[in-house]
Amino acid sequence: MKNQKTKECHFCVNNLEVDYKDVRTLRKFINFYMKILPGKRTGVCAWHQRKLATAVKRARVMALLSATHK
């Protein structure tokens, strides 16, 4: 029962949109190995978590984020 804290969705609470160009925010939702963190861990709502996953993938395509850590 590690992550049982009820978190609020970062994007819903602050009325933000998920943007693949905003690497700084995306960086919060991936781990050291550049893997996308699960929604359970990030506390982001399911709707935004889906947008987040595609945003990270788009950022990877444009070399804004790397797909692996070095």
Next chain:
Amino acid sequence: MSKTKKSNIGHYEVLFIVPNRFTEDEAKQVITAVEGVITKNNGEIDYREYWGKKKLAYEIKHNAYGYYALAEFNADKEAVALINQELRLSNDVIRHQIIAKRVKSEEEIAKAKAIQEKINARKKEEEKLLKEKNEKGENDSKEKRSKKTETKKEEKSDAKELDQKLEGILSAKDLI
């Protein structure tokens, strides 16, 4: 499919990388050329952004650096396919990505604004509460401090009295 026919024109956003072998001026020329490709295919550019030279997260065709540029445009589906094809074949652009952007209706914008106002109001209230709390805390601590000083004074006065008593006793002893 909905029965009402929607216009074929959509709003798109293209982000592309110009390789580092160009100088900054040449890169800007390439960017204008890319914008030319969009306008040639009946695309209307309504927003431009130039990010400048950036380090790539990984090497693309042995390029460690690249010039990023962004353009938003309105075009129909077929035109977007053509633009995509041209950019893919171009040697002056090492990577590009065209993304369909949803255009917000006025209602949605109004809704978002209302929510933003609510959030701002809530934040202000929270700040107020925090300030009040802090002030209260400061007052409390001040009171505590003053109390402490009082007690210290009392202790000091006690010490003085003790000294006097002691002196009295000592003098009495001397008398003996």
